[in-house]
Amino acid sequence: MKIKKRNFIKYLFYCLVISIGPHFRVLSIENSKIINPNLTDEQKKIMFKEGTERPGTSELLFEKRKGSYHCANCNAKLFNSVAKYDSGTGWPSFSEAIPGAFKTKIDYSYGMKRIEYHCAKCGAHHGHVFFDGPGPGGKRYCNNGLCLIFVPN
Numbered sequence: 001m002k003i004k005k006r007n008f009i010k011y012l013f014y015c016l017v018i019s020i021g022p023h024f025r026v027l028s029i030e031n032s033k034i035i036n037p038n039l040t041d042e043q044k045k046i047m048f049k050e051g052t053e054r055p056g057t058s059e060l061l062f063e064k065r066k067g068s069y070h071c072a073n074c075n076a077k078l079f080n081s082v083a084k085y086d087s088g089t090g091w092p093s094f095s096e097a098i099p100g101a102f103k104t105k106i107d108y109s110y111g112m113k114r115i116e117y118h119c120a121k122c123g124a125h126h127g128h129v130f131f132d133g134p135g136p137g138g139k140r141y142c143n144n145g146l147c148l149i150f151v152p153n
């Protein structure tokens, strides 16, 4: 009877780990920290709780000028405007990133296996990378517009 009780406690502990595990995943991103004190709640939700902005809502979808795109949190340079293109998805899209700008990890949420990427400097989540892009590398960086700041040349 004692053993059964212990197994039951183990089972409860196991359930606890399963239920709170996904929250720890968010916290475990290396060096993830808020640097810009002016980030809005929506930006924080995307960058540090891996949220996603509603498609078609970013003003950057219509940005056609030459320049560069920087991290809204730490200001690291992430994309050049020459890599930007209209993917039709409703999120700002880029065929390539500045080398070393991002770190990637596998995201299994929503029953899909996707590659999400984070700013290498501050750890903020920016979006997911897919392999149906138009460039020679075939990549499509699908970036939340709220995580980016455009700096014209």
Ligand SMILES: [Zn+2]
Pocket (backbone or CB within 6 Å): 071, 072, 073, 074, 075, 076, 119, 120, 121, 122, 123, 124
């Ligand atoms: Zn950053």
